[in-house]
Amino acid sequence: MKTIRISRRDFMGKALAGSALLMAYPWFNALADKSSTDYSKKVKVGIIGVGSRGSLLLHYLNELSEEINIEVVAVCDNYEPHYQRAIKNTGGKAKAFYDYRKLIEIPDIDAVVIAVPLHEHAHIAIDLLNAGKHVFCEKAMARHLEDVKRMADTFYSTGKVLQIGHQRMFDPRYLKAVELINAGEIGKITQIRAFWHRNNDWRRPLPEGRTDLERKINWRLYREYSCGLMTELASHQIQVANWFKGKTPVSVMGKGSINYWKDGREVYDNVALIYSYDDGTQFIYDSMTSNRHYGLEEQIMGDEGTLEMEVNRRYWEHPPPKPEPPPPPGIVQLMKDIEGGIFSDAIPLTNSSWIPELKVEGDGKKIVNREKGFDESKAQLEGFIASVRKGEPTKGLFEQGYWATIWALLGQKAMDEQRIIELPNELKLI
């Protein structure tokens, strides 16, 4: 299959127009069909939580402001350094708040981006949706299963946009991969493996003499606020697995522990889980923080081929045979045969009945040639604003985030309770 080169603008526009991707992923329709979108009205955006991730999103929103006619009119953070930085990054034009409830009271805000610590997502998102705002919420959805369900219920009852920050859904590599999968290019997916390996303590430094800020700044390390690796990293890859399989798991089992960073943290520093789908496919996941040799990857394995998403490669189980090299000159063949005749009595060093089943040879091929500098996190914000302009959520997009968080949290539960967990009825979507 021909490799295609995609730039962000092309990807969002003409390259996707009319393609199978648009049929499969309706969240691109608004992006691809820009000519029919009315950009005359400025979309007013607020952002709650302007830490490291929030600052990046604010930066993207500023970059997009002229291109898609938006304006960041309000920022909110209850941590003074972030609050001050956000004011500076909006050039002092945006209203600034310490309390998100004040931001909600601004009547002409159309959409709000949430990038606060995980345990704050649910109540802020629900308040915003109930106030008639469209919401972009960073992944994972919430710290607790019941909060995730409450967010879903509010999303369905209000009809407002609630988009969860799984940016891989806006990445050309992943979109092309799903197209390949749907076309049967890698055959039947029989196993998915994913891992996210780091070698750092995941701690952020505290301001001098401010140990009281430990739990506020390092919230990812404490159970009250986060499930650590599961909610902060695994949720992305669970979303990918579900999306590629076109279904959600039926059960999960796993183990986790703190075996390296014994520094007072409460979340596991290594996890290993198996998610099972109803067709017998297993999704094998692990994450660790004391070795980064293998880094980050999602490996999609079918009986005809393999996709390695993070390195943008596809491989074939049976690579097309390479053309036979021309035979060497007759005189060379004669010399080889004479040599072979002389040394043919050599004793083999190993039993030829056993051949090691090593990795299939071949460098594979790029899934997609991406333009340098393409950023799917920026693309997902563009997608969010497109949905906001339309005034209604894009079909299928919210559910990707919902199931990713649900199964990340169920995975945590399986490890904590040391048992196989199935989907509780009360979490099913109607």
Added chain:
Amino acid sequence: MKDIVIKWRHIKREIVIILLFYIIANFVNVISILVYKTSWDELITSQKYILYITEWLYIISIFVRFIYFGIRYFIKK
């Protein structure tokens, strides 16, 4: 120091030996082309192999002659 004098007849003999080995190597090449059913172009394109073989045959002949005349020298003595 003793001068070594190489006479023309010695040079001529060595040239004949080399030419003989070159003909043998070409003959082997013809046999190879027939046996392995490769292109007759190799009569030209395989000349580098022919020269290697000629060179090796000549080196071997020097080694053999050295042993032969050495043995003969000791027998006569």
